[in-house]
Amino acid sequence: MKCLQSAISLSLVLGMILLGMAGCSKKAIQSGGDTQSSQPGAAKGSPSFPDTSLSGRDGSGGLRGLDKNPSEERVGSGTNTLMAKADPGSAGRQMDEIRAEQSASAAAGLRDVFFAYDSFLISDEGRQALSRNAEWMKANPAAQLKVEGHCDERGTSAYNLVLGEKRAKAARNYLVELGVAANRLAVVSYGKERPFCREHAESCYAQNRRGHVVLRTSK
Amino acid sequence: MTVRTAMVSSLCLSLALAWIIESGAADVFLEATRPDFQKIPLGVAGIQNIGGSESLEAQIGLGSRIEEVLKTDVRRSLVFSLVDLPSVGIKVSNLGTGPDPVFKQAAEHGVSVIVWGKAGIKNGDKDADVTMDGYVYDAGNDEVVGGKRYVGSPSVVRLMAHRFADELVFRYTGEPGIARTKIAYVSELGSARELFVMDYDGYELRQLTADGFLNLMPRWSPDRRFLVFTAYRNRNTQDIDMIELATGKRWTLVSSLGGLNITPALSPDGNFLAFASSHEGNSELYRLDTRTKALQRLTVNVSGDLSPSWSPSGRELAFTSDRSGGPQIFLMSADGSNVRRLTFEDDYNAAPAWSPRGNWIAYVCRTPKKEYKLCLITPDGQKRVQLTSGPGVDDSPSWSPDGRHLVFSSTAEGKSQIYMINADGKDLERITFTGTHNSAPAWSPAS
Numbered sequence: 001m002k003c004l005q006s007a008i009s010l011s012l013v014l015g016m017i018l019l020g021m022a023g024c025s026k027k028a029i030q031s032g033g034d035t036q037s038s039q040p041g042a043a044k045g046s047p048s049f050p051d052t053s054l055s056g057r058d059g060s061g062g063l064r065g066l067d068k069n070p071s072e073e074r075v076g077s078g079t080n081t082l083m084a085k086a087d088p089g090s091a092g093r094q095m096d097e098i099r100a101e102q103s104a105s106a107a108a109g110l111r112d113v114f115f116a117y118d119s120f121l122i123s124d125e126g127r128q129a130l131s132r133n134a135e136w137m138k139a140n141p142a143a144q145l146k147v148e149g150h151c152d153e154r155g156t157s158a159y160n161l162v163l164g165e166k167r168a169k170a171a172r173n174y175l176v177e178l179g180v181a182a183n184r185l186a187v188v189s190y191g192k193e194r195p196f197c198r199e200h201a202e203s204c205y206a207q208n209r210r211g212h213v214v215l216r217t218s219k
Numbered sequence: 220m221t222v223r224t225a226m227v228s229s230l231c232l233s234l235a236l237a238w239i240i241e242s243g244a245a246d247v248f249l250e251a252t253r254p255d256f257q258k259i260p261l262g263v264a265g266i267q268n269i270g271g272s273e274s275l276e277a278q279i280g281l282g283s284r285i286e287e288v289l290k291t292d293v294r295r296s297l298v299f300s301l302v303d304l305p306s307v308g309i310k311v312s313n314l315g316t317g318p319d320p321v322f323k324q325a326a327e328h329g330v331s332v333i334v335w336g337k338a339g340i341k342n343g344d345k346d347a348d349v350t351m352d353g354y355v356y357d358a359g360n361d362e363v364v365g366g367k368r369y370v371g372s373p374s375v376v377r378l379m380a381h382r383f384a385d386e387l388v389f390r391y392t393g394e395p396g397i398a399r400t401k402i403a404y405v406s407e408l409g410s411a412r413e414l415f416v417m418d419y420d421g422y423e424l425r426q427l428t429a430d431g432f433l434n435l436m437p438r439w440s441p442d443r444r445f446l447v448f449t450a451y452r453n454r455n456t457q458d459i460d461m462i463e464l465a466t467g468k469r470w471t472l473v474s475s476l477g478g479l480n481i482t483p484a485l486s487p488d489g490n491f492l493a494f495a496s497s498h499e500g501n502s503e504l505y506r507l508d509t510r511t512k513a514l515q516r517l518t519v520n521v522s523g524d525l526s527p528s529w530s531p532s533g534r535e536l537a538f539t540s541d542r543s544g545g546p547q548i549f550l551m552s553a554d555g556s557n558v559r560r561l562t563f564e565d566d567y568n569a570a571p572a573w574s575p576r577g578n579w580i581a582y583v584c585r586t587p588k589k590e591y592k593l594c595l596i597t598p599d600g601q602k603r604v605q606l607t608s609g610p611g612v613d614d615s616p617s618w619s620p621d622g623r624h625l626v627f628s629s630t631a632e633g634k635s636q637i638y639m640i641n642a643d644g645k646d647l648e649r650i651t652f653t654g655t656h657n658s659a660p661a662w663s664p665a666s
Contacts, residue, residue, distance in 0.1 A: 049461055049470035049471075049472055049509075050444075050445070050461075050463070050470070051489075051509070051510070052440045052441075052442070052445060052461075052485055052489040052490075052492075052509050053488060053489040053490050053509065053510065054441040054442055054487070054488050054489045055442075060389065060395060061385065061389070061395025061396070061399070061665050061666045062395075062666055063382075063385055063386050063389045063395055064386075065365075065386065065389070065390065066355055066364060066365030066366060066367065066386060066390055067365050067366065067367070068363075068364075068365050068366075070352070070365070070366050070367050070368040071368065072350075072368050072369075072370050073367065073368060073369050073370070074369075074370055074371055075369045075370070075371035075375045075378050075379050075382055076371045076372060076374070076375035076378055091408075091409075091411060091429055091430065091431025092431065093431070094411070094430070094431035094432050094454065095409075095431060097454070098410075098454070118545075146455060153612055153630065154589075154591060154612055155567065155569070155583075155585075155591060155612070156526075156539075156569045156570040156583050156591070156614050156615070157435065157436065157570075157614055157615060157658065157659060158436065158481060158482050158525055158526045158539065158569065158570055158615075159523075159525065159526075159539060159541075159546050159569045159570070161435075161479055161481050161525075162479065162481075162495075162497075162502045162523040162525055162541075165478070165479050165497060165502070166523075186455060188451075188454070188455050188456070188457075189479060190433065193412055193433050193435060194410065194433070200630065200633070216455075
């Protein structure tokens with residue numbers, strides 16, 4: 001077992017040296033199949049961050065084994081038990097900005113779009129709501145809108161983020177069809193993470209399957 | 220909770236072998252969670268308070284607190300079966316480290332291991348260090364095979380019990396145990412969702428972020444130092460951030476791409492970050508080389524691809540894709556080649572989590588009754604099991620590092636809370652009890 005572990009750590013070290021050398025050439029790895037290599041520059045805004053590579057682990061998890069005459073072992077000094085306390089930072093500012101957006105959007109009379117279960121198709125009612133929003137945008141040429149995609153609680157958090165984006169984009173695309181410039185329309189998906197209603201019932205789910213149209217008051 | 224198991228072990232073995240030969244992969248570990256694995260009968264003979272019944276340790280119930288944590292850990296290890304010694308007629312009190320008639324009696328009742336200990340507070344001062352001594356008798360060797368002596372502040376009493384439990388698992392399996400593992404998760408504060416970490420048993424909650432908006436879907440780095448997650452920058456765009464647990468320091472790994480940047484997952488060696496991004500149109504999978512920062516696109520199609528989960532070898536990824544209509548689970552090589560569909564039952568299967576043993580992929584399956592439950596499927600697609608049943612939406616399965624348990628979120632009791640379940644569908648336990656919403660659990664690697 002020990003021997004196997006040494007062999008594994010040796011090959012890990014060798015592997016890391018080799019990979020480190022490959023890394024010096026700074027080129028994206030090209031491979032076949034369903035894959036395409038993108039420009040390394042696409043990771044712009046990926047500044048340096050600490051190395052996440054796993055280096056040498058002996059498999060014992062820091063355990064020292066039982067001992068017939070155990071010596072005193074101090075518990076709690078390892079880094080795994082140290083945990084920083086969260087610093088209540090921007091929470092208040094976020095709340096103020098959300099309130100400002102909500103009241104400005106309500107004052108403008110912007111309308112939301114609602115969707116069927118599992119669907120991102122815009123209904124006739126949705127088209128009417130978006131037509132009104134489009135007219136308002138024409139009358140207010142400096143305004144910038146954001147369409148937030150929301151989902152009901154059914155389904156996974158992750159897939160609902162994708163579905164929420166499809167809903168937001170469907171609403172945006174219809175606004176563009178109606179003549180609103182695409183650069184005045186942002187989309188963001190909140191999936192099922194910011195529900196309007198919290199009951200486990202269809203009446204509530206229907207409210208949460210929504211393209212929420214918001215006037216942007218901050219960047 | 221019901222489990223459908225149709226296990227004919229020789230058939231399973233030959234299927235597993237056939238799959239290994241076919242794919243050339245080494246992601247299946249046959250010894251893991253063997254159906255013939257016999258748990259080791261273990262009895263806890265008490266943790267005594269050193270100072271006796273009038274002492275400070277007795278007043279705060281130190282010994283019994285440690286004993287309770289230890290017993291729960293032993294039971295959850297699934298390596299031992301916890302024997303209640305008094306109920307099998309074994310009366311124990313104040314065991315020492317020398318031979319004791321109780322040992323022979325226990326062995327006759329089929330108890331293989333007896334553990335006991337003592338706990339005290341130094342100087343009789345409630346803020347002073349706590350000590351815990353633990354001893355192990357092994358019936359096979361017919362002797363006290365050893366012990367541990369821990370010291371630490373009163374705040375680490377639970378950790379002492381966890382550490383002793385992990386030593387027991389390590390001695391009998393060579394694996395470090397899960398009693399000191401942690402679970403990262405998302406908890407609602409007002410209308411915001413922030414990252415938290417707790418011990419695997421639901422105690423010692425710690426808040427990690429306080430951004431006031433959405434932080435979603437944390438995943439651990441293999442060395443347990445960091446979490447990667449989706450953070451909403453100014454509420455309008457998503458970044459993939461990393462936070463260091465020990466310091467709270469944060470870095471942005473993926474930003475300014477626009478669109479969705481979700482479901483990050485570090486490879487088992489920590490050298491790659493797989494994630495989904497829609498910055499080139501619809502949600503696609505990418506991998507970022509964490510050393511060179513080179514970004515590689517792994518999927519190219521007009522449908523949504525998301526939720527990558529690494530195989531334990533790091534050679535393959537399971538992921539969700541709606542390229543065939545509703546979301547389904549697919550597999551591919553870690554470079555994006557060799558894509559194949561894994562799930563075919565029903566029209567909604569998502570959120571795959573590849574077991575650290577390699578032998579199962581857990582995921583959320585929508586049943587014909589339109590319920591969102593947990594399912595398990597083998598990577599060759601040959602065997603499928605529905606793990607949970609009943610009301611509520613189950614989501615975000617995540618494996619314990621020993622591959623014997625899963626945590627997940629469920630709205631079975633109304634609000635979303637976090638639950639633990641054995642990989643065989645037994646022992647469903649709720650582990651979060653506070654707050655309006657707890658979700659997206661991620662079980663840490665073993666330390």
